Amino acid sequence: MSLDQPLQSAEGLELGTTPEDAAGLGSGRRPSFIRQAVITQPQAIVGLAVLGFFVLVALVGPALLSQDPKTKVGPVFGHPSAEWPLGLDGGGANMIPLLIAGARVSLEVGFLAALVAMFIGGSVGLASGFFGGRIDTVLMRFTDYILVIPDIPLMVMAAALFGRSLRNIIIIIGIIYWTSTARLIRAQVLSVRERVYVKRSRSLGAGNNRLIFKHILPQVAPLLIANMVLMVALAIFAETFIAFLGLGDPSAISWGKLIENAFTDHAVLNDAWWAILWPGVCVTLVILACTMVGQSMEDALNPRLRVGHLSVNRFRVRVLPRKPPKP
Amino acid sequence: MIKRVLFALVTVWVAITLNFLLFRTLPGNAVSALYVEDLAHGNLGNSLTTEGPVWDEIKPALKNTLPMIMLGTGFSIIFGILAGVIASWRRGTWVDRGNMWVSLAFYSMPPQWLGLMLFFFVATAVGLPQSGLSSPDLGVLSEPSFAAYWSDRLQHMILPALTLGLVLYGDYTLIVRSAMLETLGEDYVLTARAKGLSNWSIVWKHGLRNALLPIVTLVALSLGFIIGGTFTIEYVFSYPGVGYETVQAIDRRDYPVLQGIFLLLTMSVILFNLIADLLYFKLDPRVTS
Numbered sequence: 001m002s003l004d005q006p007l008q009s010a011e012g013l014e015l016g017t018t019p020e021d022a023a024g025l026g027s028g029r030r031p032s033f034i035r036q037a038v039i040t041q042p043q044a045i046v047g048l049a050v051l052g053f054f055v056l057v058a059l060v061g062p063a064l065l066s067q068d069p070k071t072k073v074g075p076v077f078g079h080p081s082a083e084w085p086l087g088l089d090g091g092g093a094n095m096i097p098l099l100i101a102g103a104r105v106s107l108e109v110g111f112l113a114a115l116v117a118m119f120i121g122g123s124v125g126l127a128s129g130f131f132g133g134r135i136d137t138v139l140m141r142f143t144d145y146i147l148v149i150p151d152i153p154l155m156v157m158a159a160a161l162f163g164r165s166l167r168n169i170i171i172i173i174g175i176i177y178w179t180s181t182a183r184l185i186r187a188q189v190l191s192v193r194e195r196v197y198v199k200r201s202r203s204l205g206a207g208n209n210r211l212i213f214k215h216i217l218p219q220v221a222p223l224l225i226a227n228m229v230l231m232v233a234l235a236i237f238a239e240t241f242i243a244f245l246g247l248g249d250p251s252a253i254s255w256g257k258l259i260e261n262a263f264t265d266h267a268v269l270n271d272a273w274w275a276i277l278w279p280g281v282c283v284t285l286v287i288l289a290c291t292m293v294g295q296s297m298e299d300a301l302n303p304r305l306r307v308g309h310l311s312v313n314r315f316r317v318r319v320l321p322r323k324p325p326k327p
Numbered sequence: 328m329i330k331r332v333l334f335a336l337v338t339v340w341v342a343i344t345l346n347f348l349l350f351r352t353l354p355g356n357a358v359s360a361l362y363v364e365d366l367a368h369g370n371l372g373n374s375l376t377t378e379g380p381v382w383d384e385i386k387p388a389l390k391n392t393l394p395m396i397m398l399g400t401g402f403s404i405i406f407g408i409l410a411g412v413i414a415s416w417r418r419g420t421w422v423d424r425g426n427m428w429v430s431l432a433f434y435s436m437p438p439q440w441l442g443l444m445l446f447f448f449v450a451t452a453v454g455l456p457q458s459g460l461s462s463p464d465l466g467v468l469s470e471p472s473f474a475a476y477w478s479d480r481l482q483h484m485i486l487p488a489l490t491l492g493l494v495l496y497g498d499y500t501l502i503v504r505s506a507m508l509e510t511l512g513e514d515y516v517l518t519a520r521a522k523g524l525s526n527w528s529i530v531w532k533h534g535l536r537n538a539l540l541p542i543v544t545l546v547a548l549s550l551g552f553i554i555g556g557t558f559t560i561e562y563v564f565s566y567p568g569v570g571y572e573t574v575q576a577i578d579r580r581d582y583p584v585l586q587g588i589f590l591l592l593t594m595s596v597i598l599f600n601l602i603a604d605l606l607y608f609k610l611d612p613r614v615t616s
Contacts, residue, residue, distance in 0.1 A: 144334070144338075145337065145341040148596065148597055148600055149338070149341070149342055149551075149593055149597075150551025150555065150592055150596045151551055151552075151555070152552065152554065152555025152556075153551070153554060153558075153588075153592045153593065154345075154589070156573070156577070157346075157349060157585060157586075157589050158349065160577050233435070237437060240437045240440070241437065241439075241555070241559060244437070244439045244559050244562070245558065245559065245573075246574075246577065246578065247577065259437070259439065259440055259443070268446060268447075273444075273447040273448070276443050276447075280437060280441075280443075280444070283436075283437055283440065284432065284435045284436050284437075284440075287435035288431055288435040291431060291434070291435060
């Protein structure tokens, strides 16, 4: 980490832990804390770069394609060559435009489904944690039941019954993955709710809406964003799953759909590994990037994970967190 | 303890209701209102394609799936714990970093894709059978010996189990590592060090044994993921287990079979969660509720 800003990062470290500090700083400081935490971790930079690349491809790429990506340009499962560096798929279409078109659909599903999950999970968690009492009991009971029911089989069943359109798949993934978010947010809200500055504004006459949206939501937002980044990965993963079982949208080209198409077109018999390898590499890279970014954000929010008493070097008993403690 | 069992029972009830409602929305009301009564008699309904009882469809598939899942999960638990403990012990070193990257990569791979990659690049190179449950020519001329039969079965099991194992390995390593990091930050580890205990004893006796608590819960929770993974993995390797059966049922729109499988999987996940909860009491005497 950079040594020229130790003071600010020390503040940042304390921000999530003591209510007084959190109260003293405006919500405007929060984003800079997240940014700092992410920027000081090399894995987060790599993740952001990869994610940025794919987002750019998804946004700009399809507009640059001169023709329908499914157009037949050569033999079925044509080998990778100078003309087609990544080979051709089972319909004789070039893999590169297919992958570009797939980026848009896969990322769209990932972000929108994560948004749905965030919205439901965030609302349930906020309501549950803030209001407490009977609302909390009912909502958390319900969440617990849904949490135990295995998500992938439930998702597959729901997709088998209602799927086969992109919109339905997004909604199904979002509706199934909100539970962990709700629990996480509730726990955080419970602690924020008891902080002095919240009590202070309540006694000054702030209403529930103001408390939730002005005072609590900004404190919970970093966690929500970190969780959302992880959720995008989960949703993209889920989409490849649904698509592979033949439950995807038949007209949309997603990475998962490309893997499924190649598999059902007997890529295996044709030994056409390239038709399956590249879509999978794209999925893996995006998921890896999301995980790295999301995790380093979570690490920044929970500095305890970096402390351990069993030292790697024999003469140091305790490894301190990399950020210097408060002076 | 009674509370936990009660919770599991209510969850089963929620799952049955969900199962009922989901399929009830189908056009033509594929599910009768007597569903719950039938279930109480252990009747899952009849398959739409074979017209036989659903249970007869699922049972052989389950017999094929279980050994495969156990092989894969066993592999990942053993190697996941080993790698996770070593990574947390040597945290911040290249061992930790390399291990992190490998597990994160496996964790990020869609299981069906990893399976297909093993299919393309490993199966032929090593000479493992790529699909099915056993070789079609085995036992054609004569009854195969016990050893020959099982070695053949095992060979067919290796690739699907390895796929499952590798995906889970990534997951478990990361879980074990972070659970261990939490534990190694506890004061009793500092005390153990101050007493001059060896690293070995600190890591395995003080660290891992306490880190086992969250690990047990998370492994039990990952059962849903294991089952989901088998859907696509068995499909890739044409391994006739529950996952393969599910894909077939989806293709044929055989809703009673789907419904039966979903119920079975849900119940087993709930059961394993209950077992994990009860195990918690045994593992941690501090928990008493």
